[in-house]
Amino acid sequence: MAQSLRPDFEVLEDLDALSHEAARYVMLSAREAVICTGRCTIALAGGETPRRLYELLGSEDYRGAVPWDEIDWFWGDERCVPPDDPRSNYRLAHETMLERAGVSPSRVHRMSGETRPPSRAARSYEALVRDIVPDQTFDLVILGVGADGHTASLFPGHAALEERERLVVAVTADKGREVPKRITMTFPLLDRARSLLVLAAGASKRGVVHAVRSDPTAAAIRYPVARLRPAGHLTWLLDRAAAQ
Numbered sequence: 001m002a003q004s005l006r007p008d009f010e011v012l013e014d015l016d017a018l019s020h021e022a023a024r025y026v027m028l029s030a031r032e033a034v035i036c037t038g039r040c041t042i043a044l045a046g047g048e049t050p051r052r053l054y055e056l057l058g059s060e061d062y063r064g065a066v067p068w069d070e071i072d073w074f075w076g077d078e079r080c081v082p083p084d085d086p087r088s089n090y091r092l093a094h095e096t097m098l099e100r101a102g103v104s105p106s107r108v109h110r111m112s113g114e115t116r117p118p119s120r121a122a123r124s125y126e127a128l129v130r131d132i133v134p135d136q137t138f139d140l141v142i143l144g145v146g147a148d149g150h151t152a153s154l155f156p157g158h159a160a161l162e163e164r165e166r167l168v169v170a171v172t173a174d175k176g177r178e179v180p181k182r183i184t185m186t187f188p189l190l191d192r193a194r195s196l197l198v199l200a201a202g203a204s205k206r207g208v209v210h211a212v213r214s215d216p217t218a219a220a221i222r223y224p225v226a227r228l229r230p231a232g233h234l235t236w237l238l239d240r241a242a243a244q
């Protein structure tokens with residue numbers, strides 16, 4: 001049964017407090033999944049907001065509390081750049097968290113941003129997800145949100161918002177985007193997750209946060225993130241600047 005329209009919202013003082021709460025959420029979700037199934041699948045967000053979260057998880061504070069050896073890591077979206085490109089979502093998580101935690105490369109499943117055409121990378125990533133994620137149901141998906149309400153690389157007005165069959169697609173965002181060519185999970189895959197965690201920090205996210213909190217149905221017309229209807233839990237972690 002789809003999640004009720006109203007997600008859980010938690011407001012933290014600032015990005016650091018939000019990142020600590022998110023790290024606790026990731027740690028507890030992973031430990032619960034491993035206790036229940038012996039493994040855990042997590043899809044990571046890109047952009048800047050999760051940087052501090054990843055740094056924390058890779059730090060002395062949290063590293064010992066995460067069951068790294070039982071977690072398979074994925075990405076919700078990727079820019080079509082090589083993995084060592086400073087704009088790569090893979091590179092962000094690798095250098096701040098996965099490398100520091102000594103995660104085995106066999107557990108790290110990045111989208112191939114360097115593959116051309118991107119549609120080929122999308123198809124092979126979907127095949128990978130179908131192959132190694134039981135029932136294509138992630139234990140946890142971490143997402144950011146843009147000021148325009150995009151999440152992953154699902155942008156307002158884009159045909160990918162209407163995709164109901166494919167689980168991963170290639171998209172071309174507006175020219176003004178940082179790296180317009182992207183690979184992204186679609187709503188059919190995101191909504192299968194047991195838990196979705198949306199991180200929103202900063203005043204630029206205030207408009208979309210207010211819209212989603214006040215009228216999620218109306219917000220879904222304008223903001224892709226408001227269309228998330230996971231079968232499991234949907235939790236937003238906000239800082240004060242985004243929540244005012």
Ligand code: 6PG
Pocket residue numbers: 045046047048049050077078079089143144145146150151152153
């Ligand atoms: C990306 C992300 C994207 C991001 C939002 C928010 O590849 O850019 O997947 O969806 O989460 O754009 O970005 P910030 O966290 O930098 O505000």
